[in-house]
Amino acid sequence: MNDVPARRRVGVAVNPTAAGGRGLDTGRFVAARLRSAGLDVTDLTGRDAVDATARATTAVRDGAVDALVVVGGDGMVHVGVQAVAGTGVPLGVVAAGTGNDFAAAHRLPVRHAETAVEGLLAALATGHVRPVDAISVTGPAGGRWVAGAVSAGLDAAVNQRANTLPARVPARYALSALAEIAGFRAWAYDLTFTGVVAAGDLPLAPGPDDTARWRGRAALVTAANIHRIGGGIRVAPDARTDDGLLDVVVAPVLTRAAAATIFPSMFSGRHVRRRDVHVVRARAVTIAAAGPGPDVPGPRATGHHAAADLPLAHGDGEALGPLPVTARAVPAAVLLLATPGAPSGSVAAAP
Template sequence: MTSDITVFVNPAAGRGRGARAAPVVTEALRDAGYEVTTVQGRDAATALDGARAAVAAGTGALISVGGDGMAGLALQAVAGTEVPVGLVAVGTGNDFARATGLPVRDPAAAAEAAVGALESGSTRAVDLGRAGDTYFGTVLASGFDSRVNDRGNRMSFPPGRFKYDAAIVAELASFRPIPYRMQLDDGPETEMEATLVAVGNGPSYGGGMRICHEARMDDGLFDITVVGPCSRRTLLRFFPRVYKGTHLTHPVVTVHRAKKVALTAPDVTGYADGEPLGPLPLTAECVPGAVRVLVP
């Protein structure tokens, strides 16, 4: 492995935690004898272009410093290549780092883990989901949760996470079960009503909501969690269980496992790793061992 390492930074991640973490990471790498290049862009597209250029030039590793959005961009750059990705997770959600057992909101520990993995050559092969040309590491969300995201993204007030709390309340007031069509692998298409359908390469989204609690990132399969039609009261009582994964035993929940899933539903946006993919219909496929993650 070359000693040239690329640090891929979102300075705005975690209300500035990315900017504060970057020097910690670069110093740890340089102290270990690595040549470090920093890549960041004025927007996601230019940042991704820079990361892909570094990968094409043969960087020894791409170290993402930021949240799930930055990790997602890093995955686009390294998927299907031999370049490993490291994660210094300092964002709001950090679900991909959490799922791979890496430190969260501890830049020094994450930098130490990355250096240790580089020195020992220790990596873990991890599956990714792919929808069209976009790879995702954790969950493709659709339904109630993605409509909350849609509404929250349109709101300018209140600030921060409070607007998503307000979006949940507003969406609950108008929510009705959604008519879905779902096809697993090459099986028959199923028509159903559902509150949401979550396609999990990893177990969690939204900063630890374990919607696909039993999903494994190295088995070549998705866990697909379907929450059937339910009342607003049931939904409010159901959602706190998602943080521990105990919702899977609720009678409105079914779980399927498949390598490929096609979803169709009206007026529903798909979100992968918290970023909008576009409106359904969408088809997602699990790509086994698509990326190597630096793990100590």
């Protein structure tokens, strides 16, 4: 049968474990509603994230679907972005997870599946899409797309620790944050930026080919496309998803006490007003571990972290792999199914 009109074949990938298992029911509701609207729905739900990514990627690559809808949290958006980024196949998001930072940053309905799915139906009917940037990440673990932010410091360490705890552990992110701050020692980084448009007072050394470099110890190195991570932490309060740029937050904080005071202020985004927090706006950044050298001060009261102790880089809450990684903003890599006339959300909401 080849009489299915364009944009009517929709792949739906559900994370049944999202929001403590509520993703399953939400997914069933979404698929049923799309079918009742006359769409040809293919279930692309996987056994796990790897399987879901493979199924969605294959369906998009083979031209088997005209749009992909993911149901879940930021982990599921991460799955969807692997499949659609750069392909021209639009992505719909029904935010049914715990944190839902991507949906919130794009002003999509959060934990409101009825509203979300009606918005998707309107977008599918009209063909309305909103182009948004995504982050292309390359490193020793290969290439990945990230929808929200790439973390390589304290937030990556918190993420890494939280992912080792069972999902049912209440407040596993808060517990992990407390543990990481308690054991905090600043890591040494070597950052190379490309296409810097604002340096945020970080003393950058100009390099060849539109690059600029910074070496030093820091608590936080986060390359953000959207303004929030971790379920509402406003890590880069002014990040935009339509500017082709990353907001790279660098906090050359060396003491545990300073790290402990930064964390709470990140929920409101006020940390970027501190003199020891910088936001570098650039097209790309390579984040590498630095050995000690004249421009990387040695251990202070808080001790020294060897490169091997650095957390894995994380993106959208998922482990990406070890440093070095290069994160590059790719303009309009994702076409987001969005309700016609809805606020774009490309400008971060005021704190």
